[in-house]
Amino acid sequence: MDLTFGGTLRIPLIAAPMFLVSTPALALATCSRGIMGTFPAHCTRSHKAFQDWILEMEAGLDALDSPAPWGVNLVVHPSNARMEGDLELCIQHEVPVVLTSKGSPDNVFDRIHEYGGIIFHDVASARHAEKAAAAGADGLIAVCGGAGGHTGTINPFALVNEIREVTDKPIILSGALSTGRDVLAAQTMGAALAYMGTRFIPAVESGADEHYRQMLINCSSKDVFYSAALDGAPANWITPSLIESGIDLKELATTVPGEVVSAGVVRERYSKVKSCGHGVGMIKQVESAADICDRIIAEYERAKSELASALVA
Template sequence: MLDLTFGGRLRLPLIQAPMFLVSTPALALACCSRGVMGSFPAHATRSRDVFADWLAQMMEGVAALENPAPWAVNIVVHPTNARMEGDLELSIHRKVPVILTSKGAPESIFGRIHEYGGVAFHDVASARHAEKAAAAGADALIAVTDGAGGHCGTINPFALLNEIRQVTDKPIILSGAMSTGRDILAAQTMGAAAAYMGTRFIATTEGGADDKYRQLLIDSTARDVFFSSALDGAPANWIKQSLIDCGVDLNELATTIPGEIMASGKVRERYSKVKSCGQGVGMVSAVESAVAVCDRLRAEYDDARAAMRAVVDGTSRN
């Protein structure tokens, strides 16, 4: 069975999610320095050369850290991703410790990752997805639920985690609406090996979000998150105000057929400035460093563990 602590280097059972145009090497390194797995998506870079530069930055940065957590790169492994092969080759060459794969689950790609000693965590949104990914050789499964930011699942975390557990005993990493250390412990209590958290890291100084995006998060709560499949055909959570700022009628969007906007060619024209977040956005209250966020999450997690021990021992006063 895979050791998801990576020999104790993952000191908090948490992965900072790879977010398009937000996750950067600086953000990933800050998280790794505090015992959290940092990551970024390969497709967030404009070209293969820029991605190669990001990988070099990570290698150099990790080498300068004392006992860093492992780091990861997200690669879309669906055949429609024209950059997949080149990005995978660079990742293999650099021996990226963890590859976060999404869309499709090709056995050959998992095999190539395993050949150099890497591990593959694959996004799933249903028990059937999980069963296929596990059979293809994924080392762990990222259960993407209905509260996640950006492209998300549509199933409640309790239901999805339980259904996945019925089809595989591989480690499950839970994603969706988590924003505190107590949430991380709750995910473990439900049976997950670790948590996957993105929104909490958007308004950090090391990330790639601009000031307007950060302020949108600070001003938002779960009520300000709008779910729609209309933009590109895939279910996703968006910030209502960013949709309104683009001139969107939310009532009209709510009744738009999934993918209709993409098919009409209006995505780049009208929706390039739409921002996403998860339902845990209400816990983002200020712009701060990722180091500070990680340290707070660790303190909250430790406090939650102590409180849970008191409950189990029967000494809790709650």
């Protein structure tokens, strides 16, 4: 598998899908600078809205010269009522990369492979990785401790090493990566691609509101609160957003996963409670996605030449 996607990826980086943050404008902007752009299907409120986003991507990409590939995040769990319809749209439009999470039901991977789609599947442990590799995933997104959104807990060195023992499928490293140097570090660890979410939240093209962007600028890793109690799955939250929402941090820290709020309340809560990864300290300003991409690419090139000099010395 050509993970440079015919040389259209300028550096081995994916701008990760983020609920209520990703937009076609953000994905198009990163694709235009040579970084894979993505969004979750469930970012849209309906099947029709998802189709509109796909059409917007296709039209936008047509206007670009050699854009990087793009991808859609699909929750492939039976609990996702839209799964079948959204999958059909990915098949119809031949979405080049499908980022799957939360399961690997029979024949979903086959149906994506049939049109030539590439599947990268979220994993948080070597056992998940082994199962996803056996089910036919083309790459494994190693979601490590410190990632934004629903996170893993395992240290990236430990997780990459353990995944390497069970499969040689490409690894996409996720969790608190923020700079071009981090992308190079991921490659050095044996990852084929890096995955960055939080770094793109403050982009002007994202769906984040002004308050969220400012919170990120003011926060660092010490302001990230890990809890599974908010919606039942382990996730990293911005502490000031929890406090503003009137959530008792002591209760959150000690509550059994899933017992604090019902799933129905979660969507409403997400409008107030915000998430980010441990890399938030590297966010200094609101700027265009193109500027963020260009900075990361320049950092990557600088880190490469500094490393080359250090290795020769």
